[in-house]
Amino acid sequence: MKHLKAFGLLVVFVLVAGAPLLAQQTGLDPMRANLYKWAIIMGGAAIAIAAAAGAYCQAKAISSALEGISRNPGSAPHIRFLLIFGLVLIETLVIYTLLIAIIIVLIQWGNYK
Numbered sequence: 001m002k003h004l005k006a007f008g009l010l011v012v013f014v015l016v017a018g019a020p021l022l023a024q025q026t027g028l029d030p031m032r033a034n035l036y037k038w039a040i041i042m043g044g045a046a047i048a049i050a051a052a053a054g055a056y057c058q059a060k061a062i063s064s065a066l067e068g069i070s071r072n073p074g075s076a077p078h079i080r081f082l083l084i085f086g087l088v089l090i091e092t093l094v095i096y097t098l099l100i101a102i103i104i105v106l107i108q109w110g111n112y113k
Contacts, residue, residue, distance in 0.1 A: 043101035050097035057090050
C-alpha cells in the first residue's frame with residue numbers, strides 16, 4: 001500500500017509536469033515535433049531508470065561490503081578497494097546513460113530533412 005501511494009503520487013506529478021507539453025504550438029512539422037517530444041520523454045525515462053538501478057546497486061554493494069568487513073575485519077582494505085572500484089563502475093554506467101540522453105535531446109530534429 002505504501003508503494004502504491006508513492007507510485008500514484010509519481011503518476012500525478014508526471015501528468016501535472018507534462019501538461020504544458022500538450023498545450024505548446026511548434027513551428028515544426030507535426031511528425032518531427034512528435035518525434036522530438038518522445039525523444040525528450042525517453043531521455044528522461046532512461047535517466048530515471050538508470051539512476052534508480054544505479055542507486056539500488058550501490059546500496060546493495062555497500063551493504064554487502066559492510067557485512068563482509070564485519071565478518072572478517074582483516075580483509076577490510078581489500079573489500080574497501082573492491083567496493084570503491086565497483087561503485088565507480090556503477091556510477092560510470094549512470095553517467096553514460098546521462099550522456100546518451102543528452103545526445104538524444106540535443107539533436108535538432110527540425111533541421112534534418
